[in-house]
Amino acid sequence: MNAIEIRNKYLNFFKNHGHAIIPSASLIPENDPSVLFTTAGMQPLVPYLLGEKHPEGTRLCDYQKCVRTVDIDEVGDNRHLTYFEMLGNWSLGDYFKEESIKMSFEFLTKELQIPVEKLSVTVFAGDEDAPRDEESARIWKEAGMPEDHIYYFGKDDNWWIAGEEGPCGPDTEMFYDTGKAPCSAECNPSCDCGKYVEIWNNVFMEYYKDKNGYSKLKQRNVDTGLGLERMNMLLQGKETPYDTEIFEPIMTKLKELAKVDNLQSRRIVAEHLRSSIMIISDGGRPSNVDRGYVLRRLIRRMTRHLNKLGIDLNELENLILLNIDVLKEMYPELQDNKEKIKNILVEEKNKFVKTLAHGEKEFEKAIAKAKQENKTQLDAPTAFRLYDTYGFPPELTKDLAQEQGFTIDMDGFDKLFKEHQEKSRQGSEQKFKGGLADQSEQTIEYHTATHLLHKALQIVLGEHATQKGSNLTSERLRFDFAHPEKLTKEQIEEVERIVNEQIKRDLKVTCEEMTLEEAKKSGAMGLFENKYGEKVKVYTIGDFSKEICGGPHVEHTGNMGTFKIKKEEASSAGVRRIKAVLIKE
Secondary structure: OOHHHHHHHHHHHHHOOOOEEOOOOOOOOOOOOOOOOOOOOOHHHHHHHOOOOOOOOOEEEEEEEEEOOOOHHHOOOOOOOOEEEEEEEEEEOOOOHHHHHHHHHHHHHHHOOOOHHHEEEEEEOOOOOOOOOHHHHHHHHHHOOOHHHEEEEOHHHHEEEOOOOEEEEEEEEEEEEOOOOOOOOOOOOOOOOOOEEEEEEEEEEEEEEEOOEEEEEEEEEEEEEEEHHHHHHHHOOOOOHHHOOOOHHHHHHHHHHOOOOOHHHHHHHHHHHHHHHHHHHOOOOOOOOHHHHHHHHHHHHHHHHHHHOOOOHHHHHHHHHHHHHHHOOOOOHHHHOHHHHHHHHHHHHHHHHHHHHHHHHHHHHHHHHHHHOOOOEEOHHHHHHHHHHHOOOHHHHHHHHHHOOOEEOHHHHHHHHHHHHHHHHHHHHHHHOOOOOOOOHHHHHHHHHHHHHHHHHHHHHOOOOOEEEEEEOOOOEEEEEEOOOOOOHHHHHHHHHHHHHHHHOOOEEEEEEEEHHHHHHOOOEOOOHHHOOOEEEEEEEOOOEEEEOOOOOOOEOOOOOEEEEEEEEEEEOOEEEEEEEEEOO
16 A cells, blocks of 8 residues: 555545545645744644634535655655645534544554554543543444554643644543554553554644643534654565655665665755755745755755765756656646746755855865864854855754864854844834835835724624734725634625724824734734734724734724725635735726
């Protein structure tokens, strides 16, 4: 059984159990500024886990493309991946523990035909916040799980929450016994020796955690995640994901091309190339900030290891095409984006080759100087100069230093990097003065209009209709907001009427600076609070609207013209988009 067969079995199984199959969200989150990439299947579904109605109903399943960046430095070992696919099924206030566990057991033992003796499960042991999960243990036993294959663990192992606050709850995790000898008499699924491998996690999301502690959610949800590459590896009896059909063709080709074979380097090239291809296909671009920096780091690390293998860098184009050919059945969009992927990767590789030529000379000088001084550590100013002047990311300097038996003063580097970031941030604030690159009179009017539109949408549709993003030019506004369904003609007309009424009232626009806490107490609407500093600007439009915002805005609404919605459409799951103009008489 290969990866795409496992995926199809999963989707068909849950479809037959009343689940709607929803498409994978993009790796680039459209309306979530808090994360660089989509990291889990539940991420695009958070509004629905909190109670919003999903247009496809209360039972959902999908495969979700995911990128997690915390393990980039670990890639090259036998298990870590940056890009991976997560299979998931959800109950949004529908079924709970009983049906969830029984479906999981049936899928594993009947559809995938895993022998029961190969499976073990863990459940929550209970603490002062939530009781011991005897219910899940009972259901597992009734389904057919042997009692001595059921383990109880605490919050570190069997409690799930994304971040510090948010929806959360106890989970039950399923493990596959690889057949390896136990590391000790106490060996169990919490052990990291490799005997037990986690394959699936069912989260019973019935709590919400905030600074005051835990409270019950208004609806109980189930959120599950099954890693496809890992399951594929185990069912095929392979040692690593790199031994499966997903990676084997590229691993073999790299071995053919390599002048110096190095298994770790081949794995890094194969993994980072696949990850880069997937990110670029979904709209990612290399840059020096945020997700663009992660992509640049992946491409540069891949290029470095192509060099270590002694592979001609001109082979990159052929490696890209081979990868797309291997993956096109799983991800047909790669074929459509083939030229874009190839061009971006080759261009970025060429830029890095030039960077390497200059930077490595400087690095060698720095190492020679340090050796003369009998040092074994490269100092922070040198590492930062290589980054700031020659574009060397610290990870690359660290890799090169390790090859020479040196370490880097990373604490010192981090301090210099933070100082550099702060200067850049202050410079950006001076340049954009509130985030609008184009500060023409027309754009400022459109910015003010988004505040009027935001409030009008909440009046007409409800408080759930919060802003999810906006884009302004001097000729129009684009506004994304949370809402599960298409607006009616009457709703659109009512929104227009309310906005135009406020414009005609010639409301005064005022701005006050205050702390975030004061802004909240004043009733100001706020978005993306993790982006705010200690002090914020609050713009008030007459008696109609009050929002935290960087500005700028008009002083009075009376001269803005007539507000007209030109288009209302879906932006992504649960998010609608309005395009509107201001017409001057």
